[in-house]
Amino acid sequence: MQITINGEDQQLDDARLTIAQLLQVKDVESPDMVSVQLNGEIVDRSRYDATEISDNDHVEFLYFMGGGTFA
């Protein structure tokens, strides 16, 4: 499967992958804290296991950014 990840064309051995599996394949640490955009649409985190990626899809992922002065 040929997809674009964060702007880079990539060839994956897998013919079918969910977003959750893709994050695992790409060794993304703390996947629960990653926001994913699939073809320009943000995917709800609860749908990572169910959302499949197709050939020629454009996937973007980045880490949640937050912090605070309390604690």
Next chain:
Amino acid sequence: MLKVKENVIRAIISHAEKELPYEACGYLAAEAGLVGHHYEMTNTDKAADHFSMDPQEQFAAVKDIRNRGLTLCGVYHSHPETPARPSIEDIRLAYDPDLSYVIISLAGKEPIVKSFLIKGGEVSPEALEILKEEGI
């Protein structure tokens, strides 16, 4: 070491002051190892003691950084009333080990800006070199 143009330091301090009483947050982007761009982001928490970036804005900023041939190298946020050092919450939520974490403190008479590296919960101060325009 994080090398930053002086005008960017002035801009992120100005952003921090503009957002008072809330925390301000944003991204820093570099070209050839020199931070020359900042991206002001919305603090969706609208809180004086916490910030969260809007993922939609994050994606837009990251794509713009990429399209301009820049490198995302840091995230900044302000501490309106506390020192320029990462809180436990800052450390807990620092998921990206590849970024510099810049904090602007407005707690004193003058703003203080410091940079840190946070990897696996371990914090280390990062030297911050501010370059004036004529020195670039």
